[in-house]
Amino acid sequence: MDEMIFPKSLKKGDQIAIISPAGAVEEKQLQKGLEIIRQKGFEPVLGKHLYTEFSNGYSYAGTEKERISDLNWAFNNDGISAVWASRGGYGCQHLLGHLQLSKLKKNPKWYIGYSDNTVIQSFLLKNNFVSIHGQTIKTSNFGVSDESYDLIFDILKGEKPDYKVESNPLNKKGTAEGQLIGGNLALIYALLGTPYSFNFKDKILFIEDIGENYYALDRMMISLELAGVFRKIKGLIIGGMTYMGDEKDNKNYAESFDGFAYQLISDRLKKYGFPTLFGFPNGHIFDNKPLIIGADIKMQIEDQVKVQFK
The missing domain is CATH 3.40.50.10740 (Murein tetrapeptidase LD-carboxypeptidase, N-terminal domain)
Known part of the structure; x- marks a missing residue:
């Protein structure tokens, strides 16, 4: 690299x-x-x-x-x-x-x-x-x-973030180090197969999204799987998932970390063993803590969860 x-x-x-x-x-x-x-x-x-x-x-x-x-x-x-x-x-x-x-x-x-x-x-x-x-x-x-x-x-001004994150029961424990890539899931999905797509090999991928129907979220996750993304990355960080599904049917519609969206993502990742962090505070949410795309990070997911920029 x-x-x-x-x-x-x-x-x-x-x-x-x-x-x-x-x-x-x-x-x-x-x-x-x-x-x-x-x-x-x-x-x-x-x-x-x-x-x-x-x-x-x-x-x-x-x-x-x-x-x-x-x-x-x-x-x-x-x-x-x-x-x-x-x-x-x-x-x-x-x-x-x-x-x-x-x-x-x-x-x-x-x-x-x-x-x-x-x-x-x-x-x-x-x-x-x-x-x-x-x-x-x-x-x-x-x-x-x-x-x-x-x-x-x-x-x-030259500082690098060092985050402690609340633990989530869907997390997959472990430690991963690598370059952070990603952003909005719909755009990561839209770039697949183009010259502008992210290079996923040995990277730590971050995803977040807003306003997607659950079937659309599932479709994007399957597309990443079919593209081999989950066989390439070393770790995954999931941020905000808000205004998901149908407002009439989703009592958690305005929540930052939609529980059903998270479960859909977790289900698609069951066969993969890389460390996975749910609930990182970044995305279309009230408390959107910045990430440096392209920087090297270390993510530690145990009872305590840390994301440190190197």
């Missing part, structure tokens, strides 16, 4: 580009998140098409050309120290064949986001760049935990 590229630590006054690579976003939805960045001592710089709206079967934050333009500007502008996605939604896959990273290699910078941003993070990983799987700017508008943002700024 090639050595991963970690950006240099940010210092007060550094500029953070705010871009919308997927769904449209309103200015009022970002006000709180932008203020958090300012309060931490950094300067948010808004992409030209941050608030653009283009309707084409979905409300995108601009045409593909406009969104690509903003992302390439952010990646290749020497004055920018980090790039933070305003939101996810749908549309990041449109950009994959058009991303330009030539200047990024000379001036690496953090990319921050989750959900649909998983595909951009997979692209970055293939080019040996780490990224932060954590809150977008818009999610601050939902009243999420302050710590989920504080921990992102800790990473930007």
Whole structure:
């Protein structure tokens, strides 16, 4: 495995580009998140098409050309120290064949986001760049935990997370070390068989999702199995599974870690022996603690559960 590229630590006054690579976003939805960045001592710089709206079967934050333009500007502008996605939604896959990273290699910078941003993070990983799987700017508008943002700024300043996680009865005990990959399950599934798919061999895979019917969750798990993913990975971390199934029938619909979704996943993994951690606090949930995609981790699953970044 090639050595991963970690950006240099940010210092007060550094500029953070705010871009919308997927769904449209309103200015009022970002006000709180932008203020958090300012309060931490950094300067948010808004992409030209941050608030653009283009309707084409979905409300995108601009045409593909406009969104690509903003992302390439952010990646290749020497004055920018980090790039933070305003939101996810749908549309990041449109950009994959058009991303330009030539200047990024000379001036690496953090990319921050989750959900649909998983595909951009997979692209970055293939080019040996780490990224932060954590809150977008818009999610601050939902009243999420302050710590989920504080921990992102800790990473930007050069710290690496060290998490203790509540034990779950579905866990498979053991210890695994390796590179962390993954993100949103629907996007991991969507990339299978493409040049942009994650390389799963000897990796520790993280998955999370939101708003999926149970049969769709099962289909994605089976697809990963048929693709040989579970024969390749060294460990699995399952994060948030929320708003799953039918709201009328699911009394746990709004819970962060849907019990039936977890049982479906556990059932699909019965024949595999790798360490498996359920209930990691990352995903479309209130307490979304950031992960560094592409970093090496050690996961220890015993009566006490730890995830340590190296």
